[in-house]
Amino acid sequence: MIRLQHVSKMYETGNRAVRDISLDIKDGEFVFISGKSGSGKSTLFKLITRELLPTEGSIEVNGSDLLTMRRRDIPRYRRTLGVIFQDFRLLNDRNVFENIAFAQRVIGASPREIRENVPKMLQLTGLSSKYKYLPKQLSGGEQQRVAIARALVNSPSVILADEPTGNLDEANSREIMGLLEDINKRGTTVIVITHSREIIQQMKKRVIMMDKGHIISDQQPEARDPEQGIRPMPVRDGGERQEHRSRRSRGREA
Amino acid sequence: MKLNTFFYCTKQGLKNIGRNILFSMASIATVAACIFLFCLFFAIISNVQHIVTEAETTVGITVFFNEDAGEAEKKAIYEAIEAQGGIKEIRYTSAEEAWESFKDEYFGDKSEELAEAFADDNPLASSDNYEIFLNDIENQQSMVEYIRTLPGVREVNYANALVSALKGINRVIYILSAVIITVLFAVSIFLISNTISVAAAFRKRENEIMKLIGATNFMIRAPFVVEGVMIGFFGALIPLTAMYFIYRRATTFLLTQVLAAGTTVSVSNLFQLIPIREIFPQMVIVGLILGVGMGFVVSFFTIRKHLKV
Ligand SMILES: Nc1ncnc2c1ncn2[C@@H]1O[C@H](COP(=O)(O)OP(=O)(O)OP(=O)(O)O)[C@@H](O)[C@H]1O
Ligand SMILES: [Mg+2]
Numbered sequence A: 001m002i003r004l005q006h007v008s009k010m011y012e013t014g015n016r017a018v019r020d021i022s023l024d025i026k027d028g029e030f031v032f033i034s035g036k037s038g039s040g041k042s043t044l045f046k047l048i049t050r051e052l053l054p055t056e057g058s059i060e061v062n063g064s065d066l067l068t069m070r071r072r073d074i075p076r077y078r079r080t081l082g083v084i085f086q087d088f089r090l091l092n093d094r095n096v097f098e099n100i101a102f103a104q105r106v107i108g109a110s111p112r113e114i115r116e117n118v119p120k121m122l123q124l125t126g127l128s129s130k131y132k133y134l135p136k137q138l139s140g141g142e143q144q145r146v147a148i149a150r151a152l153v154n155s156p157s158v159i160l161a162d163e164p165t166g167n168l169d170e171a172n173s174r175e176i177m178g179l180l181e182d183i184n185k186r187g188t189t190v191i192v193i194t195h196s197r198e199i200i201q202q203m204k205k206r207v208i209m210m211d212k213g214h215i216i217s218d219q220q221p222e223a224r225d226p227e228q229g230i231r232p233m234p235v236r237d238g239g240e241r242q243e244h245r246s247r248r249s250r251g252r253e254a
Numbered sequence B: 001m002k003l004n005t006f007f008y009c010t011k012q013g014l015k016n017i018g019r020n021i022l023f024s025m026a027s028i029a030t031v032a033a034c035i036f037l038f039c040l041f042f043a044i045i046s047n048v049q050h051i052v053t054e055a056e057t058t059v060g061i062t063v064f065f066n067e068d069a070g071e072a073e074k075k076a077i078y079e080a081i082e083a084q085g086g087i088k089e090i091r092y093t094s095a096e097e098a099w100e101s102f103k104d105e106y107f108g109d110k111s112e113e114l115a116e117a118f119a120d121d122n123p124l125a126s127s128d129n130y131e132i133f134l135n136d137i138e139n140q141q142s143m144v145e146y147i148r149t150l151p152g153v154r155e156v157n158y159a160n161a162l163v164s165a166l167k168g169i170n171r172v173i174y175i176l177s178a179v180i181i182t183v184l185f186a187v188s189i190f191l192i193s194n195t196i197s198v199a200a201a202f203r204k205r206e207n208e209i210m211k212l213i214g215a216t217n218f219m220i221r222a223p224f225v226v227e228g229v230m231i232g233f234f235g236a237l238i239p240l241t242a243m244y245f246i247y248r249r250a251t252t253f254l255l256t257q258v259l260a261a262g263t264t265v266s267v268s269n270l271f272q273l274i275p276i277r278e279i280f281p282q283m284v285i286v287g288l289i290l291g292v293g294m295g296f297v298v299s300f301f302t303i304r305k306h307l308k309v
Helices: A041-048 A071-079 A096-106 A111-124 A140-152 A170-185 A197-203 A240-253 B003-019 B021-058 B071-083 B095-116 B137-148 B161-202 B204-212 B217-260 B265-270 B276-306
Strands: A002-010 A016-025 A030-035 A056-061 A081-084 A158-162 A189-193 A206-211 A214-219 B061-065 B087-093 B129-134 B153-158
Touching: A002 A041, A016 A041, A016 A056, A016 A214, A030 A041, A030 A170, A030 A197, A041 A056, A041 A158, A041 A189, A071 A081, A071 B204, A081 A140, A096 A111, A096 A140, A096 B003, A096 B204, A111 A140, A140 A158, A140 A170, A158 A170, A170 A189, A170 A197, B003 B021, B003 B161, B003 B217, B021 B161, B021 B217, B021 B276, B061 B071, B061 B137, B071 B087, B071 B129, B071 B137, B087 B095, B129 B137, B137 B153, B161 B204, B161 B217, B161 B276, B204 B217, B217 B276
Parallel strands: A030 A189, A030 A206, A081 A158, A158 A189
Antiparallel strands: A002 A016, A002 A056, A206 A214, B061 B129, B061 B153, B087 B129
C-alpha cells in the first residue's frame, strides 16, 4: 500500500513540482502516471523512492512513513522497490551482466544466486547474447532493458518505472509492457510513468494524469470511454480539495 | 554484514587502488617512509636506552672513607645513605676484595706474579668502599652531593659522564624523530586522504546508484576503507622488511667492529645491539598498528565526509 496525503514538493529553486497530491495505490495494482513534460511525474517518483523528501504532507509505503524513517532504515526500504530510472543510471564501466549483478550484490546475494538469477533476467529481457557488452556498446533500447532487468532481479514488491519504454520501438515497448504485466499478475505492484497514449489505451489500467504538479484525473479502466481515450474524471480516493480542483479543470475544458 | 558483501567490498577496494595506481603508490611510499623512519628511530632510541640501562646497572657511586673511620662511622654513613631513599642496592667492598678485582682487571692472567711484588702490603689498604646503585640515575648528582657532606667520607666517585651523555643524545634523537615523524605523518594523512577523495570522485556516480537501489552506507564506504587499510598495510610491510635486513646487518657489523677494536668483554657487552628477535616483533606490531590504523582512520573519516547522505 502506497499512500500520499497532501504531498507538496518545492525545489530549492522555488519551483513547486508537486502540489498537494493525495493518492492511494493498493498492493498488486498496476498504475500509469502520465502528463505533460515537466508536470512533476519524476518528482513524484523520487518522492516515493525517498530520493527526495516532501516539503509538505506525508508518504507511507507498506506501513512505513518515509518522513520519519530513520536514515539507516532507508536501504532496507529501497530494497523492497525495483526502480527503473528515466536516465537508466547504468554503470558505464561494467558490462551488462555486472550491471544486473550489481543490484544483487547490494543485497548481499551469493555468487551462486547471482549466477542463477542474472541469466534468467538476461533471457527475460532478451539480452542473453549481449551480456558482455558495456552500456555504451548498446542501443538506447537495449540499455533500457538492462535497467529493467536490474530492477527486476531482486524480485521487489513494488516496481517503479520512469518512462521504461521511452527509447523502445512499438514492438519492444509492447514486449516490455507485457513483461511488467506478467510481473504484476504475480502480485507485484507496478507503477509506470509514460507519455504514450497508445500504451495507456492498450493496457486498460488505472491512469493518473498530472499537470503542473497536480493530479488532474485518476481513472480506472472501466470508467474510460474506449472511443475517446482519456478524459479527465473526478478523483476517486482523493480529498475534497482535489475533487474540487479536478471539477474545475473539467469545467475549463467544457 | 554478509560474507558476500565483505568479499565484494574487498575486491572493490583493491580495484580502487588499481584504478588510481599513481596516487596509491605515492601514499604507500609516504607511509613507508614514515614507518621506516619510525622504526629506525625506534631502534636507535631503544638501543641507546639499552646501553643506558646497562651502564646504570654496572656504574654506581663509589664512596671511600677517611682512613681513621671506624665500623660505627661506616655504619652511620650506610644508614644516612639508605635513609635518602631511591636506592636499588648498596654493596660493601672490603679492601681485600678491591685488591682482588683490581689485580684481575689490570694484570689479567699474570695477576699472581705481578701481585707478588706487593705481597702482604695491600696497596689498596684503605680502599674499602660502598658501591651504591640508584633506582633512577637522574638522582645521582644530588646523591653524590649529599654523601660528600657526610662525616667520615673521604672521596666520592661516580662515572655518570657516559650515561648522561647518552641520555642527552637520546633526548635529542627523541625530539628530532618526533618532529620528523610528525611531519611525515601529516604528509601521509594528507596523501591517503587525497587518494581516497580521488577514488570517491571516481565512484561518485556508482555510489549514488548504489544508494538508490538500497546499498547500506557500510557497503558504499567499505571499499574505500579497504583501500586505506591496504595502503597502510603495504606502507608498513615494505619498511618492516627493509628494517629486518638492515638491522641484522647492523648487529653483526657493530659486533665485528667492537671485537676488532679489542675492547674488553664488558665494554663490548655494553655496545651490543638489542637482539633482533627481541626488538623486531615490537617493530612489527607498532609498524602495522601505525600503518593499518592510519589507513583505516584516515580513509574512514575521509569517506564519511564525502558520502554524507
Ligand atoms: N532538481 C531540481 N531542481 C529544481 N527544479 C527541478 C528539479 N527537478 C525537476 N525540477 C522541476 O520540477 C518540475 C517537474 O519536473 P519533473 O522532472 O518531475 O517532470 P516530469 O513530469 O518527470 O517531466 P518529463 O516528462 O519531462 O520527465 C519541472 O518544472 C522541473 O523543471
Ligand atoms: Mg520525468
